[in-house]
Structures are given as C-alpha cells and as structure tokens.
Amino acid sequence: MNRRKEEIKERIAKRKKERAQQSHGAPLNEVKRSTYLDDDHVIYPPSYTNQNKDREFHPLFRPEMFMMKLLVAACLVLIVAIIHKNDQAPFQQARETVQQMMETEFQFAAVSKWYEEQFGSPIALLEPMTSDSQKENDPQFAVPASGKVLESFEDNGQGITVETTKKQVEAMNEGVVVEVSEKEATGLTVIIQHSDGTETWYGHLGEVDVALYDYVKMGESIGQVKLNESEQGTYYFAIKKGDQFIDPNQVISFE
Numbered sequence: 513m514n515r516r517k518e519e520i521k522e523r524i525a526k527r528k529k530e531r532a533q534q535s536h537g538a539p540l541n542e543v544k545r546s547t548y549l550d551d552d553h554v555i556y557p558p559s560y561t562n563q564n565k566d567r568e569f570h571p572l573f574r575p576e577m578f579m580m581k582l583l584v585a586a587c588l589v590l591i592v593a594i595i596h597k598n599d600q601a602p603f604q605q606a607r608e609t610v611q612q613m614m615e616t617e618f619q620f621a622a623v624s625k626w627y628e629e630q631f632g633s634p635i636a637l638l639e640p641m642t643s644d645s646q647k648e649n650d651p652q653f654a655v656p657a658s659g660k661v662l663e664s665f666e667d668n669g670q671g672i673t674v675e676t677t678k679k680q681v682e683a684m685n686e687g688v689v690v691e692v693s694e695k696e697a698t699g700l701t702v703i704i705q706h707s708d709g710t711e712t713w714y715g716h717l718g719e720v721d722v723a724l725y726d727y728v729k730m731g732e733s734i735g736q737v738k739l740n741e742s743e744q745g746t747y748y749f750a751i752k753k754g755d756q757f758i759d760p761n762q763v764i765s766f767e
Contacts, residue, residue: 653764654731656681656714656749661766665759671698671713671750672759674766680721680733681747684712684764689726689734698748702734710758715748 659676683704690711691703698715702722705711718738722728737745751758760766 653684654682655764655766656684656712657737657747658766661761662746665757665761670757671715671748672761672766673716673746673748675744675746676737677739677743677745679736679739679745681714681717681735681737682731683728683734684730684751686730687712687728689722689724689728692720692722692724700735701748704728704734709753711752713748713750713752715750716746718745 657674657676657678657680659674659678661672662675663673665672685704685706687704687706689702690705691701693701695701695715698713700717700720701713701715702717702720703711703713714734716738717735719736720734721736722734728734737747739745749760751760751763
C-alpha cells in the first residue's frame with residue numbers, strides 16, 4: 513500500500529513539474545494541492561493561467577500587417593520615383609500612365625451616390641434620401657439664377673454669362689463641391705461634381721456659401737452675385753462632361 517502511495521505521489525510531482533514548465537516559469541505555489549479520493553483515484557489540480565502573460569494587441573490592429581502595408585507603400589513610392597527619374601524609353605509608357613492616374617479627378621459624387629444607394633446616407637455626411645414620390649414631383653434641374661443671357665455658349669465655347677437680379681446662385685443639381693478657387697477668367701468660382709460624371713461651374717461670384725467637399729442639394733445656395741446700384745449683377749455658368757463643355761441653354765432655360 514505504501515508503495516502504491518509513493519507511485520501516486522511521484523506521478524503528482526511529475527505533473528506539477530510539467531505544468532510549471534508549461535506556464536513559462538510561474539511559481540509552483542500557484543498550483544493548488546491535489547485531493548486524494550482513494551488509492552486508485554486522484555483529482556489533479558486545474559490548469560491555471562499565467563498572470564504574467566503579455567498583453568494582446570487590439571483585434572483591429574495587427575502589427576505584422578501594418579508593417580507589411582508600410583513596406584509595400586514605401587516600395588510603391590520608390591518605384592514611382594525611379595520611373596520619373598529615369599528618362600529611358602521603356603519607362604515612358606509607365607510614366608505617362610502614372611501621370612494620367614494622378615491627374616484624373618476622383619469621382620466623389622459618383623462614389624457618394626453609390627454608397628447612398630447601397631447603404632443609405634452616412635450620418636452628418638450626406639443629406640437623407642428623398643422618397644420616390646418626392647423625386648417624381650421635383651424638377652429635373654434647378655436654374656442657378658434666372659435672368660438674361662449676355663454672353664452665349666457660341667461666344668466662348670465654354671459657358672455663358674447671365675445678368676440677373678437674383679442675389680443667390682443655386683446648385684443646378686445635387687453633388688459634391690470639388691473646387692473653390694479664384695480663376696483668371698471667371699473670378700471666384702465654385703465647381704460641383706455630380707454623380708453622372710458632369711461638373712457645373714459657377715463663376716464671377718461675390719461670396720461663396722459652401723466649402724470644399726461639401727455635399728449640396730439641388731437648389732441649395734452655393735454663392736452670391738455682386739449686385740450694383742440697380743440691383744443687377746452677372747454670373748458665369750458652365751456644364752462640363754469629361755473634357756468637353758456643353759451649352760447650358762440646351763439643358764435648362766434661364767429666362
């Protein structure tokens with residue numbers, strides 16, 4: 513009987529030693545004593561967790577993936593730099609491709625429209641979608657500001673100049689503001705990009721009511737006209753599809 517107890521004690525000691533090694537050096541006194549039921553049955557202590565285990569990273573942040581993406585980004589920057597610094601013929605086509613991609617304007621309005629159709633309007637980013645019945649009753653386009661066309665599309669091949677008594681200039685269609693700048697030909701100008709790929713230009717403004725990357729609804733004020741003492745003023749308006757300008761009079765009527 514004593515020999516049997518000695519064998520059991522040896523097995524228990526061996527198990528304690530193995531578990532202590534698996535716990536990366538945790539103190540043995542953390543293991544609770546075994547409880548003996550009889551000579552043939554033993555309840556071994558439950559496994560314990562290592563209190564000194566390293567803290568895990570956030571599940572959304574993986575250091576190895578972050579470093580790999582950082583390395584890939586650095587390699588891409590290096591490759592582009594080599595292409596632009598090398599004047600040899602084999603690099604000419606790659607150089608033109610990269611330049612074209614950099615100069616192509618990102619279609620903010622198209623992406624916003626697709627996101628809205630798929631997932632709904634993001635909170636505090638896009639205006640809520642209108643119902644189908646409301647859309648049917650709404651006009652197709654809004655007139656920026658009604659008035660008399662002083663300079664037609666045939667005169668300059670790009671846009672028109674409208675004389676108006678209206679102070680506010682409104683967006684012809686919903687879209688995203690992609691540029692607010694001072695241009696040599698059109699003065700203070702706002703450019704809105706629409707989901708169908710077109711752009712509308714509003715120039716010769718006295719003030720601007722929108723900022724870059726604002727989402728504007730159709731008919732929303734985007735700027736104000738400089739009015740003279742007779743309460744009249746002019747503004748520039750153009751519609752651009754790709755690289756070509758379209759006659760605005762073929763789209764909407766200003767008078």
